[in-house]
Amino acid sequence: MEKRIELERRxxxxxxxxxxxxxxxxxxxxxxxxxxxxxxxxxxxxxVGLTTLKGFPKLPNxxxxxxxxxxxxxxxxxxxxSPKLQYLNLSGNKIKDLETLKPLEEFKNLAVLDLFNNDATxxxxxxxxxxxxxxxxxxxxxxxxxxxxxxxxxxxxxxxxGNDSDEEGVSGDDDDEEGDSDDSDEEDNGEVSLSQVYxxxxxxxxxxxxxxxxxxxxxxxxxxxxxDADGDANESAASVNAKEDKDGEKAEDESQVRGKKRKHDG
Numbered sequence: 001m002e003k004r005i006e007l008e009r010r011x012x013x014x015x016x017x018x019x020x021x022x023x024x025x026x027x028x029x030x031x032x033x034x035x036x037x038x039x040x041x042x043x044x045x046x047x048v049g050l051t052t053l054k055g056f057p058k059l060p061n062x063x064x065x066x067x068x069x070x071x072x073x074x075x076x077x078x079x080x081x082s083p084k085l086q087y088l089n090l091s092g093n094k095i096k097d098l099e100t101l102k103p104l105e106e107f108k109n110l111a112v113l114d115l116f117n118n119d120a121t122x123x124x125x126x127x128x129x130x131x132x133x134x135x136x137x138x139x140x141x142x143x144x145x146x147x148x149x150x151x152x153x154x155x156x157x158x159x160x161x162g163n164d165s166d167e168e169g170v171s172g173d174d175d176d177e178e179g180d181s182d183d184s185d186e187e188d189n190g191e192v193s194l195s196q197v198y199x200x201x202x203x204x205x206x207x208x209x210x211x212x213x214x215x216x217x218x219x220x221x222x223x224x225x226x227x228d229a230d231g232d233a234n235e236s237a238a239s240v241n242a243k244e245d246k247d248g249e250k251a252e253d254e255s256q257v258r259g260k261k262r263k264h265d266g
């Protein structure tokens with residue numbers, strides 16, 4: 001325990017330390033913690049293995065003391081040197097009867113006491129007797145006199161976070177409105193908005209499709225021109241054939257005339 005205390009001090013002056021955590025340091029008694037820690041307000045000794053509180057120092061400003069999961073069965077009178085104690089956790093110890101708790105009557109500011117998992121909680125009318133013994137007590141084992149559960153620190157954090165999220169949501173709506181205003185301002189200043197660019201793209205796409213339709217008419221004109229060219233070619237071929245036929249007939253006539261002439265000369 002002494003080494004752990006020195007480690008937790010971190011070179012700070014003893015009379016300036018307000019919080020000290022010695023959980024799990026393993027010791028059966030209080031060692032190394034002295035009356036010099038006059039400013040100490042919170043002390044945690046969870047699962048240390050304490051069997052006695054003998055030697056507990058005088059801590060005049062101590063308000064919160066964690067002693068859960070030890071083996072303490074008596075000796076709560078050693079705590080009375082810390083009269084400002086408001087929170088005391090003794091859950092998971094060896095306290096068997098209510099008589100052992102009598103020294104706690106000295107704490108006039110004690111508001112929270114936890115005795116969960118002690119044999120003393122099995123005593124008949126345990127809760128009523130404890131609240132009667134300690135009039136300043138607000139919560140016993142996490143519940144008040146009317147069995148209303150104490151609000152934990154986590155619940156407080158959730159509420160704070162919830163409020164923050166609502167505020168962020170409102171802020172987000174304002175940002176959206178500002179964004180819309182900025183868009184309209186840009187359009188008024190003659191700048192091109194995203195929606196306008198998108199519409200222009202659509203118009204260009206439509207014009208391309210219309211151009212493809214006009215191209216279809218051009219294709220029909222081209223087909224017509226091809227048909228006309230094919231007709232002209234056919235007419236030219238027919239003319240050539242007719243000319244060849246005429247030339248053949250003329251050559252045949254000339255041949256007959258020459259034959260007759262030779263016969264006459266002979």
